[in-house]
Amino acid sequence: xxxxxxxxxxxxxxxxxxxxxxxxSQLPADLYxxxxxxxxxxxxxxCATDEHGTPAELAAVKTGEEVADYCARMHDxxxxxxDGFRLSFDHYGRSSSARNHTLTQHLAGKLAENGLIEExxxxxxxxxxxxxxxxxxxxxxxxxxxxYDRARGDQCENCTKLLDPTDLIDPRSAxxxxxxxxxxxxxxxxxxxxxxxxxxxxxxxSQKGWPILTTSIAKKWLHDGDGLQDRGITRDVHWGVPVKxxxxxxPGMEGKVFYVWFDAPIEYIAATAEWADAHGLSESDWERWWxxxxxxxxxxxxxxxxxxxxxxxxxxxxxTIMGSGEPWKLVDYIKSFNYLxxxxxxxxxxxxxxxxxxxxxDILPSDYWRWWLLSHAPENxxxxxxWENFQASVNKDLADVLGxxxxxxxxxxxxxxxxxxxxxxxxxxxxxxxxxDLTTRIRAYETHMEAMEIRKAASELRxxxxxxxxxxxxxxxxxxxxxxxxxxxxxxxxxxxxxxxYAVLSRPFIPDACDALMAAMHTDDDNWPDDVSAAxxxxxxxxxxxxxxxxxxKITDDxxxxxxxxxxxxxx
RNA sequence: GGGCCUGUAGCUCAAUUGGUUAGAGCAGAGCGCUCAUAACGCUUUGGUUGGGGGUUCGAGUCCCUCCGGGCCUACCA
Numbered sequence: 338x339x340x341x342x343x344x345x346x347x348x349x350x351x352x353x354x355x356x357x358x359x360x361x362s363q364l365p366a367d368l369y370x371x372x373x374x375x376x377x378x379x380x381x382x383x384c385a386t387d388e389h390g391t392p393a394e395l396a397a398v399k400t401g402e403e404v405a406d407y408c409a410r411m412h413d414x415x416x417x418x419x420d421g422f423r424l425s426f427d428h429y430g431r432s433s434s435a436r437n438h439t440l441t442q443h444l445a446g447k448l449a450e451n452g453l454i455e456e457x458x459x460x461x462x463x464x465x466x467x468x469x470x471x472x473x474x475x476x477x478x479x480x481x482x483x484x485y486d487r488a489r490g491d492q493c494e495n496c497t498k499l500l501d502p503t504d505l506i507d508p509r510s511a512x513x514x515x516x517x518x519x520x521x522x523x524x525x526x527x528x529x530x531x532x533x534x535x536x537x538x539x540x541x542x543s544q545k546g547w548p549i550l551t552t553s554i555a556k557k558w559l560h561d562g563d564g565l566q567d568r569g570i571t572r573d574v575h576w577g578v579p580v581k582x583x584x585x586x587x588p589g590m591e592g593k594v595f596y597v598w599f600d601a602p603i604e605y606i607a608a609t610a611e612w613a614d615a616h617g618l619s620e621s622d623w624e625r626w627w628x629x630x631x632x633x634x635x636x637x638x639x640x641x642x643x644x645x646x647x648x649x650x651x652x653x654x655x656x657t658i659m660g661s662g663e664p665w666k667l668v669d670y671i672k673s674f675n676y677l678x679x680x681x682x683x684x685x686x687x688x689x690x691x692x693x694x695x696x697x698x699d700i701l702p703s704d705y706w707r708w709w710l711l712s713h714a715p716e717n718x719x720x721x722x723x724w725e726n727f728q729a730s731v732n733k734d735l736a737d738v739l740g741x742x743x744x745x746x747x748x749x750x751x752x753x754x755x756x757x758x759x760x761x762x763x764x765x766x767x768x769x770x771x772x773x774d775l776t777t778r779i780r781a782y783e784t785h786m787e788a789m790e791i792r793k794a795a796s797e798l799r800x801x802x803x804x805x806x807x808x809x810x811x812x813x814x815x816x817x818x819x820x821x822x823x824x825x826x827x828x829x830x831x832x833x834x835x836x837x838x839y840a841v842l843s844r845p846f847i848p849d850a851c852d853a854l855m856a857a858m859h860t861d862d863d864n865w866p867d868d869v870s871a872a873x874x875x876x877x878x879x880x881x882x883x884x885x886x887x888x889x890x891k892i893t894d895d896x897x898x899x900x901x902x903x904x905x906x907x908x909x
Numbered sequence: 910g911g912g913c914c915u916g917u918a919g920c921u922c923a924a925u926u927g928g929u930u931a932g933a934g935c936a937g938a939g940c941g942c943u944c945a946u947a948a949c950g951c952u953u954u955g956g957u958u959g960g961g962g963g964u965u966c967g968a969g970u971c972c973c974u975c976c977g978g979g980c981c982u983a984c985c986a
Binding site: 347349351387389390391392393461470471472473474475489490491492498499502549550553554556557558560561562565566567568569572596597598601644645646647648649652653675676678683712713717718719720721723725726729730732733734736737738740741742743744745746747748749750752753792793796799800803806807809810811813814815816818829887888889890891 | 948949950978984
């Protein structure tokens with residue numbers, strides 16, 4: 338039994354996430370966590386809301402709440418939706434937790450002790466009307482290059498030219514529109530990533546088999562231009578972890594907070610401590626996952642994230658960990674994802690474009706979404722959601738191939754025998770062939786799941802479902818029943834057992850449906866089919882079952898058309 | 910501007926890392942079956958691998974170039 342630590346990139350607190358966010362980190366992480374638990378491994382699956390930063394402050398202003406209240410409310414909303422999608426976190430924490438404050442301040446103190454923090458005085462734009470410093474992209478103005486009048490301080494969206502806020506003509510605050518801006522001197526802490534460049538580079542080089550998306554992004558940042566740059570880890574905002582050197586005040590940094598990207602990954606660790614607190618456990622219970630001097634030496638740590646998060650997880654966070662000089666667990670494998678597009682464009686939180694988690698659950702149960710999203714996960718390149726494809730996949734894979742298999746087997750048994758696994762007959766050549774075929778396929782499925790090859794795993798699982806229909810077609814119990822009812826009984830017995838095997842195998846993808854199938858088969862035997870032959874005898878003759886309700890219904894053309902129209906514009 | 914990724918059948922994707930005739934699923938066509946959610950099974954039609962050039966005994970895979978799509982570019986997160 339192995340010990341596996343799994344983290345999903347933290348969803349930002351600012352609003353409900355769309356399906357692209359979901360499939361880029363939380364959902365595949367959940368698939369992996371569920372699979373590894375089922376295989377008997379000890380799993381710690383951690384996620385949390387990422388709550389700090391300017392966007393959270395502005396969102397709270399918009400709703401008229403205190404930012405802490407806003408975040409607490411949105412955390413609960415996101416936690417409910419995560420629950421709705423059956424994301425099986427061991428703990429869903431908050432980056433604003435006391436644990437994260439303490440640990441973030443502690444690690445910053447260690448970095449300072451080790452000479453890896455530098456104080457830098459710099460000039461930044463301050464908005465008198467807003468009473469705050471403005472990040473570059475919160476300053477708007479006319480582009481000096483193309484004349485576009487809504488260029489941002491970091492880049493012009495129109496001509497894509499990179500800008501400095503002082504380049505803008507007629508600059509104004511993107512928050513209030515105020516032109517009462519001034520440049521002020523302010524002091525910030527920088528993490529001296531450049532000093533750790535060679536160490537990080539060697540560490541990246543030593544990783545084998547990471548997705549090319551992961552390593553190519555890391556390498557680019559390490560080697561582009563002058564190499565890895567130092568990074569500011571503090572900000573002049575109010576909502577965040579106050580800058581402290583461990584438990585001590587940090588002279589000159591009063592009123593400042595750590596940059597959200599400094600404290601967010603630390604929350605992976607802090608959330609595990611929150612988990613221990615929530616369960617009344619001790620420090621050592623969470624430290625054995627994270628401290629290599631306290632039992633984490635044999636932990637395998639896997640992170641899941643969208644490609645936009647890769648630099649922070651391959652460079653900044655490892656720099657924090659390594660630079661602390663303390664024996665924290667470093668990541669062993671980073672599974673990164675491209676983006677899911679929506680019907681010819683991007684999903685967009687700010688523009689309300691696409692399908693959001695709450696809306697998805699209003700339409701259909703989570704299993705339908707889980708299946709489509711996971712079987713189309715953007716592993717190698719961006720992939721695309723269309724309603725037509727969604728309808729076709731769900732109807733064919735879930736309703737016709739799997740759902741109908743369950744239906745035809747259970748109903749046939751009920752009509753020719755009773756709602757009890759029938760007795761008599763013996764397995765012959767067809768059954769031997771099926772068992773051999775299933776064994777090969779299940780072993781392939783396991784290989785893909787362990788390698789986090791999600792699309793391949795989904796396609797193998799589907800092939801396993803198809804094998805059941807192929808078997809029924811060739812065994813044809815409806816024919817053998819007329820001439821040799823004993824043989825038909827053996828065939829039906831096998832097919833009924835196949836339903837249980839499918840429920841066990843498919844559970845990481847479609848947990849609710851599998852629970853329903855297990856309930857219909859009146860069993861809680863969820864043993865993995867290591868030995869297929871034995872697994873197909875788990876439900877013995879005489880074992881009662883209930884013909885289940887429709888496992889997966891079809892999406893009608895009318896529904897598809899309705900949803901296509903409903904989600905064509907921006908969310909209101 | 911720079912870096913990286915990507916372009917394969919009508920659609921969604923593979924292709925053991927340079928090795929035989931580029932494979933699956935869906936959609937389409939034909940046949941079979943009648944237990945089942947108008948479901949299932951079998952057979953089958955689709956490709957100048959974005960264009961052009963090169964290296965090689967051999968290129969979807971490597972190189973050059975052009976065209977298209979995307980991401981990142983360090984102060985959104």
